[in-house]
Amino acid sequence: MLSYRHSYHAGNFADVLKHSVLIHIIEHLKKKQKPFCYVDTHAGAGSYSLNSEQAEKTQEYLQGIAKIWQADNLPPAIAAYVNVIKAFNIDATLNRYPGSPMIARHLLRPQDRIFLYELHNTEVEILRQSVNKDKRVQVIHKDGFKQSLSIMPPQQRRGLVLIDPSYEIKTEYKQVLETIIQLHQRFSTGTYALWYPVVERQRIDELERKILASPLRNVQLFELAQRADSDAQGMTASGVVVVNPPWTLYAEMQQALPYLAENLGLVNQGAYRIRQLKDE
Ligand SMILES: C[S@@+](CC[C@H](N)C(=O)[O-])C[C@H]1O[C@@H](n2cnc3c(N)ncnc32)[C@H](O)[C@@H]1O
Numbered sequence: 001m002l003s004y005r006h007s008y009h010a011g012n013f014a015d016v017l018k019h020s021v022l023i024h025i026i027e028h029l030k031k032k033q034k035p036f037c038y039v040d041t042h043a044g045a046g047s048y049s050l051n052s053e054q055a056e057k058t059q060e061y062l063q064g065i066a067k068i069w070q071a072d073n074l075p076p077a078i079a080a081y082v083n084v085i086k087a088f089n090i091d092a093t094l095n096r097y098p099g100s101p102m103i104a105r106h107l108l109r110p111q112d113r114i115f116l117y118e119l120h121n122t123e124v125e126i127l128r129q130s131v132n133k134d135k136r137v138q139v140i141h142k143d144g145f146k147q148s149l150s151i152m153p154p155q156q157r158r159g160l161v162l163i164d165p166s167y168e169i170k171t172e173y174k175q176v177l178e179t180i181i182q183l184h185q186r187f188s189t190g191t192y193a194l195w196y197p198v199v200e201r202q203r204i205d206e207l208e209r210k211i212l213a214s215p216l217r218n219v220q221l222f223e224l225a226q227r228a229d230s231d232a233q234g235m236t237a238s239g240v241v242v243v244n245p246p247w248t249l250y251a252e253m254q255q256a257l258p259y260l261a262e263n264l265g266l267v268n269q270g271a272y273r274i275r276q277l278k279d280e
Contacts, residue, residue, distance in 0.1 A: 002120045004166035010048035011061030011085075011097040013264045014238035016068070017224045018164065018195050019103055020081040020256060021240045021249070025160050025191055026107045027080065028246035035111040036158035038104045039151070041144030041179070042165045043116035045123045046101040046130035050094060063226065066094055067263055075255040100162055105131055112136060115151060117144030145179045152186035159187075164195040173203050177210055180243060184216060191244045198237035201229045211241065211277055219278040220245050222253045224260050225271040241277070250274070 009015070029036045050061050068074065069082050069089075084106060088098045098106065101116050108114060114137040118124040124141045131137045140147060148161065161183060165172045173196075180192050198204055211219055223239030230236055242249060253274055261270035 002168065004120075004168050005054060005123070006044040006099060006166075007048050007052055007054040008058045009060050010055060010099065011050060011065040013060075013064045013224060013226045013260070014195070014197065014235065015097070016064045016081070016260060016264065017222065017238065017257075018193075018240055019084075019100065020077050021193060021222060021242065021253070022100055022103060022160075022162060023081050023084055023107065024077050024249055024252055025193060025242070025246055026104065028248060029158065029160060029191075030107070030109065032158075033111075034158060035109075035113065035156045036160070037113040037115065037154045037156045038108060038159060039115045039117075039148055039154070039161040040100050040104070041117050041148045041161065041163045043101045043118040043127055043139075043144070044099045044164075045126040046099045046116075047088075047126075048097045048099060050097055061094075061097060063266065064264060065097065068260075069094055071263070075252070075259050077252040077256040078259060100164065101127060101137075102130055105134060105137060108136060110136070113154075113156065114138070115148070116140065117142055117147055119143055145175055148179070149182055149186065152183055154187065154190075157189070160191045160193065162193050162195070167197055167199075173207055177207060177214065181214055181216065184243065189244065191242065191246070194241040194243075196239050196241065197235045198223070198225070198229065198239070199235050200231065204239070207241075208277065216243055217278050218245070218280040219243050219276075220250055221273065221275040221277050222257060223273040224257060224264065225269065226264060226266050227269045228271070237271075239273070250276070
């Protein structure tokens with residue numbers, strides 16, 4: 001039984017990093033006219049009200065998007081991200097936060113295609129309403145880990161796969177890497193973005209060790225900490241591992257992450273990590 005609802009967390013510091021990376025990769029893919037596909041193995045509801053009971057309860061967005069959405073002199077990757085969020089909030093109040101499916105739908109072109117997997121019965125219905133009648137988009141009410149394999153390699157032979165589970169089930173720390181390796185065997189030129197939370201640091205250390213030992217090449221890691229690691233505090237940091245990143249991503253994140261650590265860190269504990277985990 002799935003209990004995770006992203007509406008409690010939409011727009012938090014983890015979404016700021018994840019969606020900034022996502023937007024940079026999509027914009028890079030758009031530099032060529034050739035169509036590409038966007039695959040979201042864990043799509044969520046697609047769009048979130050920041051006035052909902054859930055968002056009001058945690059108010060996580062106040063320590064995330066709300067802190068930077070009206071700032072000046074943003075690093076380019078963060079400026080691109082903030083512009084997308086502003087497109088969903090046309091008056092000057094921050095009311096709505098787009099999830100990864102709506103961000104992709106906003107940015108992709110008529111020739112591109114979007115595959116969204118979501119297992120939760122309620123979330124998938126909200127998602128269907130959000131992407132209503134867009135012929136570029138398929139919403140699939142199935143397990144994204146397993147079913148995304150069935151469309152590989154994609155017809156377009158270009159694309160991005162976002163793997164963004166809730167890690168409610170601890171075996172997902174293992175399953176995410178196994179899934180990327182399987183997808184990569186069928187579609188080795190695709191770009192893969194894997195989001196992870198830092199709740200227990202040793203799980204991420206182990207994930208990194210397994211990536212190093214895996215056949216994957218050209219892997220980068222970008223991590224943003226709101227607080228120092230702790231066993232007692234829930235999620236303190238989160239990161240995105242990117243396989244086959246655009247050549248521009250690393251330099252963009254070298255500018256973006258110090259800014260985010262300074263502006264989204266709590267009690268002066270903001271920090272970041274940037275690593276080339278595996279060479280090309
Ligand atoms: C972190 S949220 C996704 C957030 C979204 N990618 C975004 O950035 O806006 C994870 C979602 O995955 C869904 N989910 C959990 N297990 C799944 C599975 N095996 N296949 C597809 N969706 C799943 C959950 O119901 C939840 O809505």
